[in-house]
Amino acid sequence: MFLINCPYCGERDQQEFKAGGEAHIERPKQPTELSDDEWAEYLFMRKNIKGVQFERWNHAHGCRKWFNMARDTSNDEIKAIYKMGEKPPTQ
Amino acid sequence: MLNYKTATNEEINYNGIVVKEISPTMKLNLRGKKREFFTNIGKNLNMLLPTEANTSTISDKFTAIWLSPDEWMIVTNDEVKKDTNEYQLNEILFNDISKSSLGAIIDVTDQFVQLEIIGKNIYEIFSAGSPFNFSEFKDKKGSSVQTILNHIDVIVHNKGDQIVNLFVRRSFAQHLWSWINDSASRL
Numbered sequence: 218m219f220l221i222n223c224p225y226c227g228e229r230d231q232q233e234f235k236a237g238g239e240a241h242i243e244r245p246k247q248p249t250e251l252s253d254d255e256w257a258e259y260l261f262m263r264k265n266i267k268g269v270q271f272e273r274w275n276h277a278h279g280c281r282k283w284f285n286m287a288r289d290t291s292n293d294e295i296k297a298i299y300k301m302g303e304k305p306p307t308q
Numbered sequence: 309m310l311n312y313k314t315a316t317n318e319e320i321n322y323n324g325i326v327v328k329e330i331s332p333t334m335k336l337n338l339r340g341k342k343r344e345f346f347t348n349i350g351k352n353l354n355m356l357l358p359t360e361a362n363t364s365t366i367s368d369k370f371t372a373i374w375l376s377p378d379e380w381m382i383v384t385n386d387e388v389k390k391d392t393n394e395y396q397l398n399e400i401l402f403n404d405i406s407k408s409s410l411g412a413i414i415d416v417t418d419q420f421v422q423l424e425i426i427g428k429n430i431y432e433i434f435s436a437g438s439p440f441n442f443s444e445f446k447d448k449k450g451s452s453v454q455t456i457l458n459h460i461d462v463i464v465h466n467k468g469d470q471i472v473n474l475f476v477r478r479s480f481a482q483h484l485w486s487w488i489n490d491s492a493s494r495l
Contacts, residue, residue, distance in 0.1 A: 225361055225376060225377055226361050226454075227361060227362070228441075229455070230439030230440065232439045233439065233440075233455060233456060278454065278455065278456050278461050279376075279454050279455065280361075280375065280376035280377070280379075281376060281379075282376055282377070
């Protein structure tokens with residue numbers, strides 16, 4: 218159990234949130250020009266690294282807003298929280 | 309249209325905790341971001357929508373509860389008359405806001421059940437089933453929060469003087485009622 222600082226509501230328990238996977242994945246501008254492998258790479262392949270990862274989270278049981286989080290996957294330490302559309306913080 | 313079927317018929321009264329359903333009250337969900345949306349709402353309701361997170365504003369007729377940066381819930385302070393099937397405000401706001409694409413007005417009167425909980429041990433019950441820290445909330449009249457209570461999504465509004473209004477989805481109301489009843493009996 219850990220606390221997440223929602224950029225809109227303030228500090229809340231993790232139970233109120235849903236993880237939404239890796240952040241900052243850009244949809245290819247011309248999907249029809251991609252090979253099947255390149256399309257599969259965009260659609261399915263995720264980094265899942267041990268260390269700081271940029272993720273999308275949703276305050277599902279609160280304000281229902283999406284936001285981004287930089288989280289260390291090895292110890293669940295939250296390095297930064299920033300709103301959708303903002304650039305990820307430099308490490 | 310208002311649904312006059314109450315979710316619960318009884319009243320909980322245990323160990324200084326009194327719980328009863330407040331029905332029927334009009335509840336509207338408002339969504340909007342534009343400047344015109346705020347001026348229009350202000351003009352029609354004669355009140356300002358709260359912009360600070362987890363707060364509410366109150367006028368003589370309505371309470372506006374903050375739900376998210378672009379979402380609010382308007383609740384009537386008094387029960388509406390049972391012989392009135394339509395609430396005029398809903399129609400006015402729908403025409404002024406939804407139809408002119410300034411925002412969205414949704415009638416959630418039937419969706420939410422409003423429970424009034426009175427007593428000094430309210431937060432003892434809440435802390436047994438909710439991960440939210442109520443320590444600041446309980447001292448601040450007018451504060452509101454959307455959180456989980458016994459795994460059920462609820463909106464809690466502190467009316468002050470040990471009175472709390474709780475809004476729960478109708479389909480979950482009976483279950484939450486039973487849980488509060490059970491919890492209150494064990495205080």
